[in-house]
Amino acid sequence: MKVRSLDKKWKEFLYAFTGFGPNFLMVLMGAYFTDAINPAALGDGSFQAIMSGTCFILPAVFPILYAIAKAFDGIIDIPFAYITDTLSTKWGRRRPTILVCMIPMIISFAMCWLPVFGADNQLGNTIWIVAWALVFFSTYTMCLISFYGSLSTTCSDEPQRLRVSGYKSFFDTISYCLVYALVPLLLQVFKINIDKFVFICLPLMLTITIPLFLIKEGEKYGYPENEGMKPEKISMWQSLKLTFTNRLFMKWILVNGCTYFGLQMFLVGMNAMIIGGMGLSSGQMAIVNTCAFAPVPIMLYLFNKVKAKKGIRFTYQLCLATFAIAIFSFFFGSTYIMGDNTTAKIIIGAVGGVFASWAIGAFFMMPLLIPAQISSVEERLTGTNHSAMYFAAQALISSIVSSISGSLVYESIKMLFISKDAGGIKWAESFADAAEAFGVSEDRVFNLGIMLIPFIVSFFCILGIIIAAKWPKNFSHKEVARELKKQDPTLDISEIEAEPDEFEVEDKGEIIFVQIGLWVLSGSIFGFIWSAYLYRAVKEFKNGFKNILAWALSAFVPFVGIAFMLKSHKAMEEKAAELGVKLINAKALYVITGILLPLLPVNFLGLAVMQANANRLYKSLAKTKETVAK
16 A cells, blocks of 8 residues: 655645755855855955955866866765665665765865865865865765655656646745845845855755655555565666666756756856856846746746647757857846946846746756656556666766866866956956956956856757757656667556546646746745845935835735835935936836736836836945045
């Protein structure tokens, strides 16, 4: 008798939340870590560095060792996946590995952010960080592979698997929104460096304990995954052979490798592209990144709609093509192209972000959905469950790709600088060093490496589109079964062939409701953050403005925000009159959009105009302070 682990809808949502903490901190590490310990591509005074202008590692050696550490992370996935696939204890298969690895995962992550040898011993810090990174990557992988490996059996059917994948995509979206949109803002507002923020967030790692309570496995429920008996064990080499000779899986993994190469370089270099390349502030960066990540849940809904009409192959190719174009917003919006035209740069970045969000949602969902689909069908046909090995193989390729793109390539090219006033390319550890090497002022120097990122990313997206042409139209249960039968004609797939082609109507409606609901929630979370930041700014311009009450009422009561936006605009007009600054007169826009957009529930269009006006006042205040100082 099979016991369902996720027998209630709230359990699906909570189960998908398992990886939020570790993934959030892993994304945080990917986005900020290498620039934090070597801030060559960041301007002076950036809170994204552990110590502004200070390089703690050997720039010529660290990228190579760090790349090796990431590659090792991929290699160790294989034996770890085999352990969690074949483990048989009275506590079950997946839970013991999570329990054993979660404490060293937390400790090693913290140690990576502590360059204990100081700024003068770069070699010591390089060895220290790489050693702890090896421990962290290994234990993180074991925890997450155990979680992912349970998906094929914890979920009872394809609709439930898609719902859980959708939930997890939502939490991934929140992670990326927090990391790329909110974190720079928090660092600036609270004046704390990135390493201090990391330690504040460290307890979030404990979300990995959720499967310990939700997965029904072990002696109480039967071995190993609710089946009531032990599975037939296979050797690690047999598991590897089954995984890497699965033609359909390899067709997926080749495309995912191209996607991951470009995506990893984009994510690692995003902050440098926005701050160093586009010259935007933390608040402006929050706007651009919110446009890229907040719409992701609704984009997943659109992804599923297009997939239902055109198939997963066409839809994913469309995602790659869209991302290949959208990524160039970072190049055309750079200071090298646009100079000091901040408004144009924000518009270009925001529009590019919205287009990119169509692809980002699919990039989050597909690596969880496809291996789970393939392994679940394989288990039905052969009785062999080695689902974690598929995720391990995927992680192996991703780790190798990541070590090349996010470590070796990015860490090398970000040391390259050019100047419009002097020829050639210079290798330097900072903008100041590059300016001295060129013999020009620092504002005439540009980082060549971060301008090359869009071209590299676009190339790999196009390569992925070409390879994806070999996919079947969909990765449905029937298509997976047919692909497996081509490799093994003895398999009986008649039962799967007799199943309906699509989900039940109720399930479809449920999935649509989930995606729309998550979009509203995702957009609202960052709308709330953005509005709170803006009302705080208004309070700075006009003492005595009750910004906490204004934020609470405008965020949670429809239409009330109109009144507070008008009041905020009036307060900024008074300050603008003192400074001689001309603001955008958007009173009619606040009213109209406040009426049309109450269900977001935050008026993003109105906030965008308020932000533009606030930026003008901040710029004028900065000039005034500079004049007084002189």
